[in-house]
Amino acid sequence: MDVRVSFAELSKTYDELPMFPVFDIAHYILMILQLRNDAGVGAEALAESNALACWLCGMLSCFGGKIVANFLLGQPVIAAFNSTKHIITATIVWYLMFYSPWDVCYRLISTKLGKLLVYPIKEFSRAKKVASGVAQAAVVYPQGFAVMIIIGAVKGTGSLFIRNVERLLRGVWTPTSNEIMSPSATFKISVTCAFLLTVERMGYIPFPPEQIMFGLTMFIVPYKVSVILLKIGDPYVHVERALRPMLFKKRKRTDGVSQSGKKEATKDQKKKNNDKDSKKKAE
Amino acid sequence: MDVRVSFAELSKTYDELPMFPVFDIAHYILMILQLRNDAGVGAEALAESNALACWLCGMLSCFGGKIVANFLLGQPVIAAFNSTKHIITATIVWYLMFYSPWDVCYRLISTKLGKLLVYPIKEFSRAKKVASGVAQAAVVYPQGFAVMIIIGAVKGTGSLFIRNVERLLRGVWTPTSNEIMSPSATFKISVTCAFLLTVERMGYIPFPPEQIMFGLTMFIVPYKVSVILLKIGDPYVHVERALRPMLFKKRKRTDGVSQSGKKEATKDQKKKNNDKDSKKKAE
Amino acid sequence: MDVRVSFAELSKTYDELPMFPVFDIAHYILMILQLRNDAGVGAEALAESNALACWLCGMLSCFGGKIVANFLLGQPVIAAFNSTKHIITATIVWYLMFYSPWDVCYRLISTKLGKLLVYPIKEFSRAKKVASGVAQAAVVYPQGFAVMIIIGAVKGTGSLFIRNVERLLRGVWTPTSNEIMSPSATFKISVTCAFLLTVERMGYIPFPPEQIMFGLTMFIVPYKVSVILLKIGDPYVHVERALRPMLFKKRKRTDGVSQSGKKEATKDQKKKNNDKDSKKKAE
Numbered sequence: 035m036d037v038r039v040s041f042a043e044l045s046k047t048y049d050e051l052p053m054f055p056v057f058d059i060a061h062y063i064l065m066i067l068q069l070r071n072d073a074g075v076g077a078e079a080l081a082e083s084n085a086l087a088c089w090l091c092g093m094l095s096c097f098g099g100k101i102v103a104n105f106l107l108g109q110p111v112i113a114a115f116n117s118t119k120h121i122i123t124a125t126i127v128w129y130l131m132f133y134s135p136w137d138v139c140y141r142l143i144s145t146k147l148g149k150l151l152v153y154p155i156k157e158f159s160r161a162k163k164v165a166s167g168v169a170q171a172a173v174v175y176p177q178g179f180a181v182m183i184i185i186g187a188v189k190g191t192g193s194l195f196i197r198n199v200e201r202l203l204r205g206v207w208t209p210t211s212n213e214i215m216s217p218s219a220t221f222k223i224s225v226t227c228a229f230l231l232t233v234e235r236m237g238y239i240p241f242p243p244e245q246i247m248f249g250l251t252m253f254i255v256p257y258k259v260s261v262i263l264l265k266i267g268d269p270y271v272h273v274e275r276a277l278r279p280m281l282f283k284k285r286k287r288t289d290g291v292s293q294s295g296k297k298e299a300t301k302d303q304k305k306k307n308n309d310k311d312s313k314k315k316a317e
Numbered sequence: 318m319d320v321r322v323s324f325a326e327l328s329k330t331y332d333e334l335p336m337f338p339v340f341d342i343a344h345y346i347l348m349i350l351q352l353r354n355d356a357g358v359g360a361e362a363l364a365e366s367n368a369l370a371c372w373l374c375g376m377l378s379c380f381g382g383k384i385v386a387n388f389l390l391g392q393p394v395i396a397a398f399n400s401t402k403h404i405i406t407a408t409i410v411w412y413l414m415f416y417s418p419w420d421v422c423y424r425l426i427s428t429k430l431g432k433l434l435v436y437p438i439k440e441f442s443r444a445k446k447v448a449s450g451v452a453q454a455a456v457v458y459p460q461g462f463a464v465m466i467i468i469g470a471v472k473g474t475g476s477l478f479i480r481n482v483e484r485l486l487r488g489v490w491t492p493t494s495n496e497i498m499s500p501s502a503t504f505k506i507s508v509t510c511a512f513l514l515t516v517e518r519m520g521y522i523p524f525p526p527e528q529i530m531f532g533l534t535m536f537i538v539p540y541k542v543s544v545i546l547l548k549i550g551d552p553y554v555h556v557e558r559a560l561r562p563m564l565f566k567k568r569k570r571t572d573g574v575s576q577s578g579k580k581e582a583t584k585d586q587k588k589k590n591n592d593k594d595s596k597k598k599a600e
Numbered sequence: 601m602d603v604r605v606s607f608a609e610l611s612k613t614y615d616e617l618p619m620f621p622v623f624d625i626a627h628y629i630l631m632i633l634q635l636r637n638d639a640g641v642g643a644e645a646l647a648e649s650n651a652l653a654c655w656l657c658g659m660l661s662c663f664g665g666k667i668v669a670n671f672l673l674g675q676p677v678i679a680a681f682n683s684t685k686h687i688i689t690a691t692i693v694w695y696l697m698f699y700s701p702w703d704v705c706y707r708l709i710s711t712k713l714g715k716l717l718v719y720p721i722k723e724f725s726r727a728k729k730v731a732s733g734v735a736q737a738a739v740v741y742p743q744g745f746a747v748m749i750i751i752g753a754v755k756g757t758g759s760l761f762i763r764n765v766e767r768l769l770r771g772v773w774t775p776t777s778n779e780i781m782s783p784s785a786t787f788k789i790s791v792t793c794a795f796l797l798t799v800e801r802m803g804y805i806p807f808p809p810e811q812i813m814f815g816l817t818m819f820i821v822p823y824k825v826s827v828i829l830l831k832i833g834d835p836y837v838h839v840e841r842a843l844r845p846m847l848f849k850k851r852k853r854t855d856g857v858s859q860s861g862k863k864e865a866t867k868d869q870k871k872k873n874n875d876k877d878s879k880k881k882a883e
Contacts, residue, residue, distance in 0.1 A: 108393030110674030207775030209490030391676030492773030
């Protein structure tokens with residue numbers, strides 16, 4: 035009974051922890067880090083030539099979850115810019131990560147030790163973010179099962195969904211890749227969390243939500259640490275590999291079609307190559 | 318008088334017909350069919366490798382009208398996902414159309430007979446959808462003539478407007494084609510319907526709306542059937558061909574410009590080709 | 601004191617001037633002019649082949665500020681289409697600018713004299729538009745410092761932000777350029793104006809808002825006239841050039857990285873060229 039009580043107490047403490055400033059700052063640091071890594075070599079050029087676009091990309095990354103969730107719920111997308119406290123904090127983080135002397139901040143966070151310090155703090159607060167999304171959706175749609183899961187997942191992994199817009203802002207357009215096309219483990223974890231919290235809200239799980247959140251957090255944090263240290267992969271892959279053939283199995287006939295389609299494509303390709311060859315020969 | 322009375326009664330019956338389940342299911346079937354046809358060979362790859370993206374594309378297709386109309390009216394775009402009943406029905410249709418054994422559902426619907434069964438049901442309900450759009454807009458903007466027509470048309474042909482977003486979700490980006498660039502006959506019919514219903518709402522047509530809807534439906538359904546059977550084209554083309562020279566006629570001066578522009582373009586092309594040739598010769 | 605009083609009186613008159621019809625028409629004329637210039641040779645083809653897309657592009661250009669501001673504030677984006685008076689006026693301007701005989705309207709406005717007549721009227725009303733944006737934001741977020749500046753700037757330069765969407769509508773997609781990437785002087789002026797009006801609203805400037813607006817207008821109009829007559833450049837460039845090294849200075853280390861990155865890119869390029877050459881030789 036002792037363990038149970040202490041778990042319940044810890045869960046309550048977890049639920050009551052304020053997001054600002056520690057968790058928010060850890061979130062901002064990682065979002066700007068991901069932005070710089072995503073932009074690659076272009077990040078320095080962007081930072082030097084166009085600080086405005088760079089700042090806006092940074093803010094979109096930091097407040098992506100809020101922006102996308104508000105967009106889906108028909109609430110002001112600009113609401114994220116209302117809290118001066120958060121905007122200023124995020125701007126300071128953005129400035130230090132991009133313009134610190136000798137790039138010292140970026141380099142420190144990029145080390146394995148830096149990641150081991152910041153990532154667990156961020157992951158520690160992920161379940162709280164998902165819960166806030168589920169709660170936000172439940173206000174508008176108390177019976178919206180799918181809505182709660184979607185908004186919860188979006189709040190938990192917001193910057194991933196706004197990535198394409200943010201890239202567009204800095205002149206990079208990658209239509210063939212998005213979070214839905216190749217979902218990350220983080221996204222799948224957020225969906226799981228949102229699903230459990232929604233089911234609890236519907237009354238099907240006999241545990242209070244903060245215990246679900248805290249229980250999940252005790253899995254997420256060690257998982258993320260082992261990703262950094264041991265480079266382990268997506269744990270969902272195994273489940274997917276088992277379920278896919280059962281649920282979404284290959285169908286005989288369309289396989290034939292797609293193969294013949296491929297064959298035709300190959301033929302076309304061959305023909306093209308032949309045309310090219312003959313052209314070259316004609317030269 | 319007898320015909321008039323029975324027409325009025327039929328119209329009333331038509332207006333009171335519930336959309337769910339028959340009309341909604343016919344709508345879902347056709348939207349998923351169009352999705353698969355639009356994705357072409359890529360549909361099977363998508364369905365097998367990424368069921369989540371495939372499902373989301375399916376839902377966007379099924380609820381496109383609602384999503385776009387809500388977006389334009391500043392209402393939650395996610396509202397379509399609130400009705401668990403509709404989401405589950407659409408998901409079942411999506412699953413059957415993509416993953417049925419030997420692809421039997423898709424193959425059956427794709428036959429001419431299948432189309433002759435489902436398309437008329439869908440077209441039968443189109444006028445009702447347009448009317449619901451006009452009514453939705455009239456609540457927010459009772460005097461918004463243009464708004465009512467736009468929302469009515471969007472509700473009637475929603476999936477066409479969300480097509481580009483839906484394609485982007487599965488990694489296909491076609492910026493040079495959209496519904497506005499090359500409007501389909503379906504879109505023009507919806508605009509006509511929305512226009513008549515809006516004018517009626519303004520008090521300029523001495524018929525009740527349900528009679529306008531039913532009267533239009535008695536044209537749309539036979540038209541669609543003859544499209545399937547006889548492959549007749551867009552009936553609006555003739556009107557457009559007559560009106561275009563009158564309203565949007567060629568202007569002398571800019572013709573000159575555009576021709577000279579074209580000439581220049583041709584020259585440039587020639588120059589390029591010459592350059593290429595000379596390069597090749599230089600090799 | 602005499603000058604002060606008359607300035608205050610003039611400011612009040614300025615504040616009370618109605619936007620419709622003179623200022624709105626000047627705005628519509630310039631927006632359609634910019635649309636035609638942006639579309640270039642394609643404008644005529646668009647106007648002749650697809651009047652609907654052309655009209656929608658025109659309306660997006662004319663009401664861009666309202667649409668983007670409403671989108672950001674979670675208000676109906678279609679609200680701009682609610683005012684029949686404005687829509688009809690904009691449609692008449694659009695029609696005259698695109699389809700007038702011998703293109704006489706477009707040609708007249710395109711002359712230096714035409715621009716000297718219309719641009720000052722438009723610039724005269726810009727400060728009022730920015731003020732309306734700040735006021736609109738202040739209703740929703742009375743403490744939202746950043747929100748007021750953003751919405752004010754967007755209202756003042758709306759068509760610039762909707763340009764990419766508008767291009768997409770006519771089948772042109774330019775992901776590598778947008779207003780944030782290369783901000784125009786107009787945009788920077790609007791941001792300055794929005795900033796001053798927001799600071800005043802916060803109570804830090806001891807002048808009434810209409811005097812700030814009128815004072816700014818007395819700079820903007822002569823500036824725009826000298827841009828047309830003397831082709832002078834962006835006045836902000838000098839400030840930016842002075843501030844950039846101080847605030848966003850080059851960092852030693854990442855420069856090295858980016859240079860080595862460039863070197864690698866050059867190497868890759870060279871390698872590619874070599875490959876090509878060897879292929880050609882192999883032929």
